[in-house]
Amino acid sequence: MTHCLEGKHLAFAYEPGQDILTDVDIAVRGGEVVGIVGPNGAGKSTLLRVLCGLLRTHSGQVRLDDKVLASFSSIQRARVIAFLPQTVNPVFSLTVFEVICLGRYPHVGALGGLGRHDLEVAERCLREANAEELRDRDFMTLSGGERQRVLLASILAQEPSLLLLDEPTSALDIHHQTEFFALLRRLCRKGYGIGVVTHDLNLAARFCDRLILLSIQRRLLAQGTPIDVLTEDLLSQAYSARIRVGVHPLTNTPLVTADAPEEEP
Numbered sequence: 001m002t003h004c005l006e007g008k009h010l011a012f013a014y015e016p017g018q019d020i021l022t023d024v025d026i027a028v029r030g031g032e033v034v035g036i037v038g039p040n041g042a043g044k045s046t047l048l049r050v051l052c053g054l055l056r057t058h059s060g061q062v063r064l065d066d067k068v069l070a071s072f073s074s075i076q077r078a079r080v081i082a083f084l085p086q087t088v089n090p091v092f093s094l095t096v097f098e099v100i101c102l103g104r105y106p107h108v109g110a111l112g113g114l115g116r117h118d119l120e121v122a123e124r125c126l127r128e129a130n131a132e133e134l135r136d137r138d139f140m141t142l143s144g145g146e147r148q149r150v151l152l153a154s155i156l157a158q159e160p161s162l163l164l165l166d167e168p169t170s171a172l173d174i175h176h177q178t179e180f181f182a183l184l185r186r187l188c189r190k191g192y193g194i195g196v197v198t199h200d201l202n203l204a205a206r207f208c209d210r211l212i213l214l215s216i217q218r219r220l221l222a223q224g225t226p227i228d229v230l231t232e233d234l235l236s237q238a239y240s241a242r243i244r245v246g247v248h249p250l251t252n253t254p255l256v257t258a259d260a261p262e263e264e265p
Ligand SMILES: Nc1ncnc2c1ncn2[C@@H]1O[C@H](COP(=O)(O)OP(=O)(O)OP(=O)(O)O)[C@@H](O)[C@H]1O
Pocket: 014, 015, 020, 038, 039, 040, 041, 042, 043, 044, 045, 046, 047, 086
């Protein structure tokens, strides 16, 4: 069964009267990759936290399969939605395989240990995230990019249907970035719905079905296909900078670049 997470007229403020999100509509449905883009501080991470139920809006509602998200228990939510935060700071020393096994928590009871099936799922996710060679390493000793691959394996082990990923490729090299987004496309063909925050507009152009562009001034500035959203006009407004958009000569998707500020004479 494919799932749908939908937010309508979402408004959220950390401090009363200072809205970070104003009247945002967003839907993440099984079978699509939705990119959330925009400048630093525009509210992308806040929006993901609202969508997974970690933050409550002061108006508007998030619904999962047409039921109010807040009516689900945290375990019920975790069986459907996996959230990968922008930064993860481990406090315990765990091996990579143990970190991946933590992803099984919504499927084992409070006192239950991991069964054979749980371990098989964890092994499969380790392979899927291309992290097999890291299996027995101490998670704390991994590089930033290696950690991101392992954390992806861990949330896949949760066996969710919807993934909400906050800058999951920020530390990955060009090869692993592309591989990661290609994996998202494969998951999406299997019925996963994916919401992904990224600063890489060129990867977003190539791999996302739809984009949501947030800006600091206007909050929700635009949404639609990458071609609709990645225009010089909208991006220059969003980033308060001169942004140029061409066409990638190999992938034929929008190619985005920002002008450097003029140097002092
Ligand atoms: N816990 C908090 N309390 C108060 N203000 C916060 C809190 N978290 C974030 N903010 C503020 O809310 C705004 C949006 O933050 P958010 O983290 O959602 O931005 P973002 O779009 O994810 O930015 P980035 O691209 O830098 O990750 C920022 O101005 C930030 O300083």
